[in-house]
Amino acid sequence: MQDKPLNLVWMRRDLRLHDHAALHHALKGPGVIQPVFVFDTEILARFANPLDRRLTFLAQVMLDLDSELRARGGGMLVLHGPATEVMPRLAQALGAAQLVAAADIEGPTRARDASVAQVLSGITKMSLVKDAWIRHGGAVNKKDGTPYHVFTPYAKAWRATLTPEDLAERVVEDKGRYAHVAALRAKAYAAGLRVLDLSQGLEALLEQIGFKKADITHWGTREGEARLHRFVETRLKNYSHDRNMLAEDGTSRLSPYLRHGLVSVRECARLAWDRPGAEGWVNELIWRDFYAMILYHYPETATEEFLPKFRRTLNWRRVEADFEAWKAGRTGYPVVDAAMRQMQEIGWMHNRARMIVASFLCKHLRIDWRLGEEHFAQHLMDYDLASNAGGWQWAASTGTDAQPYFRVFNPTTQGEKFDPEGEYVRRYVPELGAMKGKKVHQPWGDAARGSYPAPIVDHASARAEALRMFKEVA
Ligand SMILES: Cc1cc2nc3c(=O)[nH]c(=O)nc-3n(C[C@H](O)[C@H](O)[C@H](O)COP(=O)(O)OP(=O)(O)OC[C@H]3O[C@@H](n4cnc5c(N)ncnc54)[C@H](O)[C@@H]3O)c2cc1C
Incomplete structure (x- = not known):
């Protein structure tokens, strides 16, 4: 079996076995295929929380893929280490004829893929296909x-x-096409690569990469x-x-x-x-x-304002206490606080709520959108650099949006309009659970608000200050 050309399929944003461009491409040619995933230590270093839900999710996905592949006569090969080094070493150790992966758009990922292709040039062909x-x-x-x-x-x-063609299914006809995974794991291990053991279950897999099992009840990996x-x-x-x-x-x-x-x-x-x-x-x-x-x-827009006039020109405030209150969901604006607590609780936030809390941070608190972007990056199950930086710059009025900077969401009227019965607020802000209907959006001065804080800024004056900050450089 291993005498046949080996096609490695490096999975990244395509963790499934159907309608899959890289598998489809690898299966077009001769030989056998082997799906590979790398827990890239350069990416893992950015995860501050050992209980990060996304790692539990990904580890469970690896176990799911492995069991699906075993049913089809294969298995997952999962490695741990810096992918820039691991992938070329793996391809060489296994004598792979081809390495197929789906292309990414993020700058560092493109640089990583270019470096892998360069190390492998003349040894293993690297093919990038379009999928994500x-x-x-x-x-x-x-x-x-x-x-x-x-x-x-x-x-x-x-x-x-x-x-x-843009929407056509990339069919995976993989019957009898898988390599002998146990032999490949042994070869990779003998070459000094860190091959992860998938046989001991989720907690053991997470332990091998330095993480702990987190609660992902809202995000079933097979759902x-x-x-x-x-x-x-x-x-x-x-x-x-x-x-x-x-x-x-x-x-x-x-x-x-x-x-x-x-x-x-x-x-x-x-x-x-x-x-x-x-x-x-x-x-x-x-x-x-x-x-x-x-x-x-424009890869620089991951961290720099899209609009040149606002590039590092806005005079953001640095007030730690306000930033902490926003992160903890204790700003005194119920819809903002419910949204921030929703993200803490389930690792996801409603789109309308993302727009409200991002606008609140950048406009009401005049805190740099990059800090908000980074906070979301640590907490969102769906964190994606392009959509997150794009969404944040939209809210900060520094991005591609055609609307001028003077759109400042009023968090109270946004709450009343998009949570008219107050259910969303009561679900995530239990201190306000006793308040009925939309009164919950203006709880101030009502004894029923209990320990819920007073607003940390006044809407009208915060709005005026935000407009002044933008006007200075617009
Ligand atoms: C400040 C801010 C930060 C954001 N950060 C992210 C992020 O890190 N990752 C992320 O996937 N989305 C992000 N979004 C976009 C959007 O909020 C989420 O994609 C959406 O809430 C996901 O919920 P859903 O799957 O139910 O979406 P649905 O409404 O069902 O939409 C279907 C899919 O379309 C895509 N999508 C929807 N809205 C947007 C949008 N505005 N921009 C780009 N893609 C969109 C998503 O992939 C989504 O799953 C952000 C928006 C804002 C305002």
Whole structure:
């Protein structure tokens, strides 16, 4: 078996075995295939919390993939170490003919892939295919070939130039095509690579990478497909209205599954396409492509303002106590606090709530959007650099948004509009549990608010100060 050419499939944002561009590509040629995942120590170093939910989620996904692959005659090969070194060493130790992976758009990841390809040049062919976005980085451009900076014309061009191939399933016909995984694990181990043992279960796997088991009850690793089907069949038709209502389960909550590729974004679009409500939802998938396109063309916008006039010119405040109150969900603005506590509790926050809390941090507290971006990066199950930096810059008015900086959300009226019965606030802010209806959005001065804090800033004066800060440099 091992005499046949070996095709390694390096999985990253595509942790599934169906509609899979890299597997599809590897299976087109001769020989056997072997899926590989690396717990990259350079990425793990950024996870501050040993109980990070995402590592439990990923470790469980590895066990799931391994068991699915065993049923198909293969198994997962999971390694631990700096991927830039591990992958070339693995490919050489196993004498791989080809290394296939899905291309990324993030600057450091592209640099990592280029370095791996360079080390392997002349030894193992490295092939990058497209999988994680429907339209990749450079696929949709203006007529003059330059990138779009505004979403609406981008979305129009995205739809006008979409071809059936963009949404087509990348079929995985893998029967009898897997390499002998035990032999490959032994060879990799003999070459000095850190091959992780998947046979002892979740906690043992996490221990091998220095993490502990966290609560992921809200995010079943095998639920992605069922969630997608349920959403498309029951919720999609009302999406355009329900998507803004904070207490409703009106959105798909597929973002962690899309982030790690447990569901295929092409399948999302295919399933939704002709159904009532699809236009609004597909628009969100286009937003996902849009922010990925922006980061692809402008990698510096991960940390620098997209609009040159605001690049490091805004006079942000540095008030630790305010930042801590925002993080802890103790700002005295119920909808802001409910949202921040939702993220702490389940590792996810409603989109409307993300817009409200991000606006509150940047405008009401005048705290640098980069600090908020980093806080989200530590807590969101769906954390994705392109969408997060894009969303934060949108809220800070420093990004691609066509709206001027004087949009400042009023957190009280936002709460009253998008949580009219106050259910969302009561769910996450138990101190306000006794208050009825929408009164919960203005609890100040009411004895029933108990230990709930008074507002840390006054809306009207905070708004005026924010406008002054922007006007100074606009
Ligand atoms: C400040 C801020 C930070 C954000 N950070 C992230 C992040 O780190 N990761 C992330 O995936 N999304 C991020 N978003 C976008 C959005 O909030 C989430 O994608 C959405 O809430 C996920 O919920 P859902 O799966 O139910 O979405 P649905 O409404 O069901 O949408 C379907 C899918 O479309 C994509 N999507 C939806 N809205 C957006 C959007 N505005 N921008 C880009 N993609 C979108 C997501 O992949 C989502 O799963 C951020 C938004 C803001 C305002």
